[in-house]
Amino acid sequence: MKYLYVGAMSDIESGADREALAVVRERVSADFGAPVREMALPAIDFAFDRARRQYGSIPVLEMLTRICPDDAWKLLAVTGHDLFIPVLTFVYGHAQLGGRVAAVSLARLKQEFYGLPPNREIFLERTAKEALHETGHTFGLVHCADRSCAMALGTNIRQIDSKRAAFCASCATMLRRRVRE
Amino acid sequence: MKTHWQILVVDDEEVMCESLAAWLREDGYLVDTAASGREAVEKARARDYAIYFVDLKMPGGMDGIETMMQVRRLHPDASIIIITAYATVDTAITAMKEGAQEYIVKPCNPEEISLLVSRIIKVKNLQRENTILRKKLARQYCVHDVISKNPRMRDILALAREVASLRSTVLIQGDSGTGKEMVARAIHYSGDRAAKPFIAVSCAALAETLLESELFGHEKGAFTGANQQKQGKFEMADGGTIFLDEIGDIPPKLQVDLLRVLQERSFYRVGGSQEVRVDVRVVAATHVDLQQAVADGKFRDDLYYRLNVIQIHIPPLRERREDIPLLAAHFLERLSHELGKDIGEISEGGLKVLMDYNWPGNVRELENAIERAMVTCRGASLGEEDFSFLAQNGHAAKVWAPPAGTSLADMEKVMIAATLERTGGNIKESASVLGIDRSTLYEKIKRYEIPR
Numbered sequence: 265m266k267y268l269y270v271g272a273m274s275d276i277e278s279g280a281d282r283e284a285l286a287v288v289r290e291r292v293s294a295d296f297g298a299p300v301r302e303m304a305l306p307a308i309d310f311a312f313d314r315a316r317r318q319y320g321s322i323p324v325l326e327m328l329t330r331i332c333p334d335d336a337w338k339l340l341a342v343t344g345h346d347l348f349i350p351v352l353t354f355v356y357g358h359a360q361l362g363g364r365v366a367a368v369s370l371a372r373l374k375q376e377f378y379g380l381p382p383n384r385e386i387f388l389e390r391t392a393k394e395a396l397h398e399t400g401h402t403f404g405l406v407h408c409a410d411r412s413c414a415m416a417l418g419t420n421i422r423q424i425d426s427k428r429a430a431f432c433a434s435c436a437t438m439l440r441r442r443v444r445e
Numbered sequence: 446m447k448t449h450w451q452i453l454v455v456d457d458e459e460v461m462c463e464s465l466a467a468w469l470r471e472d473g474y475l476v477d478t479a480a481s482g483r484e485a486v487e488k489a490r491a492r493d494y495a496i497y498f499v500d501l502k503m504p505g506g507m508d509g510i511e512t513m514m515q516v517r518r519l520h521p522d523a524s525i526i527i528i529t530a531y532a533t534v535d536t537a538i539t540a541m542k543e544g545a546q547e548y549i550v551k552p553c554n555p556e557e558i559s560l561l562v563s564r565i566i567k568v569k570n571l572q573r574e575n576t577i578l579r580k581k582l583a584r585q586y587c588v589h590d591v592i593s594k595n596p597r598m599r600d601i602l603a604l605a606r607e608v609a610s611l612r613s614t615v616l617i618q619g620d621s622g623t624g625k626e627m628v629a630r631a632i633h634y635s636g637d638r639a640a641k642p643f644i645a646v647s648c649a650a651l652a653e654t655l656l657e658s659e660l661f662g663h664e665k666g667a668f669t670g671a672n673q674q675k676q677g678k679f680e681m682a683d684g685g686t687i688f689l690d691e692i693g694d695i696p697p698k699l700q701v702d703l704l705r706v707l708q709e710r711s712f713y714r715v716g717g718s719q720e721v722r723v724d725v726r727v728v729a730a731t732h733v734d735l736q737q738a739v740a741d742g743k744f745r746d747d748l749y750y751r752l753n754v755i756q757i758h759i760p761p762l763r764e765r766r767e768d769i770p771l772l773a774a775h776f777l778e779r780l781s782h783e784l785g786k787d788i789g790e791i792s793e794g795g796l797k798v799l800m801d802y803n804w805p806g807n808v809r810e811l812e813n814a815i816e817r818a819m820v821t822c823r824g825a826s827l828g829e830e831d832f833s834f835l836a837q838n839g840h841a842a843k844v845w846a847p848p849a850g851t852s853l854a855d856m857e858k859v860m861i862a863a864t865l866e867r868t869g870g871n872i873k874e875s876a877s878v879l880g881i882d883r884s885t886l887y888e889k890i891k892r893y894e895i896p897r
Contacts, residue, residue: 316552322464349464351528353552361470406473417472419556 266337268292268399271303271328273343276370280387281344284370287388288342288395291429295396296403297443298337305331305341313348321347321358321367328365338402339365340395346371356418357394359401366398378421390421392429400435403442408435450495450566451475455485455512456528457503461551465498465558472559482507482515489516494523495569496562501529501536510536510543517544522572524565528553579640591624591631592775595765596869601628601757608755609636614707616692616752617730619759622809625730626688628759632728633686641685644678649691657699658715667716679712679723686726692752693733693744700745707751727752762804762811764867769799772808776815777827786819794829802835858893861886865895 270289293300311323332339347369348354359366373390375383396414408415413432418424452474456462466476479485482503501509513525527540532550540548591602609632617625633643662677706712711722729752738744818831868874876886
């Protein structure tokens with residue numbers, strides 16, 4: 265039996281972040297049709313970049329690969345820290361395309377990041393979309409041309425808000441095929 | 446499909462290279478990486494990438510600019526994006542001057558890269574579509590695809606092939622609907638101007654002043670309503686071919702202007718004082734007898750001689766009836782796709798109607814007749830009844846009667862001469878059509894003193 269592991273980074277402490285983690289567990293279990301196991305993950309201070317004041321997602325994925333349990337089908341980590349890859353200013357999440365591990369950052373999914381009052385519903389909705397998106401990448405799905413699909417490219421928060429927390433018919437078919445493989 | 450397009454990311458810093466490559470792969474592109482300029486050039490030699498992301502500062506004696514220049518030598522159309530962490534105005538200017546499509550500073554906003562890549566791919570898709578359509582068009586109008594087994598038409602096509610790559614002016618004469626534009630296109634697409642524009646203008650369709658502006662363009666303010674400068678058809682056809690249909694209808698003033706273009710290869714836009722030079726091959730067509738128009742003083746003789754460098758006369762369909770079955774089958778096949786009707790053939794009876802009809806509207810009329818018959822046809826083949834509208838047109842071939850006082854010998858002479866003309870002087874074919882031996886035909890040609 266293979267499990268979908270959802271891991272909380274040690275920085276996930278606040279009530280809102282814990283609620284988001286619960287949403288991630290629920291959505292990946294429902295959409296990928298496998299039992300979910302929780303996993304406590306270590307701090308990611310090693311990935312902190314002093315100059316950019318962000319956390320590098322590449323060393324985080326490398327760490328996740330090292331500690332990924334043998335019975336894990338996929339491991340999705342959730343962090344409150346802002347992630348980046350060297351060539352880009354930030355990423356909402358990062359996944360190994362067709363691999364086993366992925367990470368989602370909650371930092372830019374909160375309304376507060378954009379100077380707006382907190383909104384629990386919007387935050388949880390965005391979290392669900394990003395969890396599906398990054399996990400979808402681990403199943404080999406690439407960005408979808410359908411802007412309402414969870415696999416659509418999201419390079420800003422408006423694009424994420426215009427997506428649905430669901431896969432389009434084409435991506436859902438592709439996903440079923442990949443899951444069977 | 447994004448996967449048709451391949452991207453090469455060139456950066457000596459592995460983490461930069463791999464992170465950008467991975468991000469682009471998530472977007473569905475096929476991405477390769479190279480750790481140095483030299484490796485990039487090697488990879489470019491083996492494969493043509495749609496986009497190159499090249500880091501500006503790389504060690505090993507080949508920086509981003511040098512890498513870009515070498516790649517551009519291999520692939521002049523390559524889209525190269527220079528990326529750097531150390532942006533200066535000087536490097537930006539150098540990169541753009543040497544042909545970089547964009548210059549971006551890392552780390553860059555994900556939205557910026559995403560928009561940039563999709564914009565380049567959009568242009569590449571359009572360019573590819575354009576190339577495919579051009580090839581399709583060239584194939585469609587190639588001399589090889591003009592349908593005929595008539596000896597005169599074959600001679601015409603052979604001539605069209607011979608003159609295709611020349612710049613000489615061609616004058617195509619023939620009745621309406623015989624396919625003058627088709628032959629003009631065949632000349633254009635079979636020659637070395639095929640990749641350049643083919644511009645067709647109907648000289649009969651426009652009034653004199655409009656035609657002048659249409660052909661030569663106009664300057665802003667040249668006349669009321671000329672709100673901006675406009676290119677004329679001659680400028681649009683630069684490097685290619687202009688097809689002047691119904692040249693016989695061109696007014697006297699424009700005949701002078703046209704003569705000047707043919708002689709000087711230059712003209713002035715309406716209201717303009719600056720000479721515009723063009724390299725245009727002129728193919729003109731008319732259904733009127735231009736020689737007669739010259740004799741009547743309606744057409745300038747100097748223009749006629751300028752146009753009439755290579756003359757092609759397309760025979761009417763009634764003079765090449767052997768092409769009717771071929772053309773009908775061709776239209777049937779093409780229209781079956783266009784109309785979405787599964788009609789496989791024309792019955793013997795249907796074909797007889799087509800063969801007996803006079804076709805005053807020539808090939809165009811035949812095409813229209815097939816289309817009309819297909820629209821109303823209920824069966825799997827076009828029968829006699831599907832072409833009943835042709836008889837109602839009043840142009841069905843009437844039973845022919847010789848003029849009073851004509852002897853059998855006179856008739857025989859006329860028939861042999863007409864058959865020889867139709868077959869291009871081919872004795873074997875003429876004898877076969879007339880149903881006599883070749884030796885008998887020779888003997889009759891001699892007896893009636895028929896010129897061959």
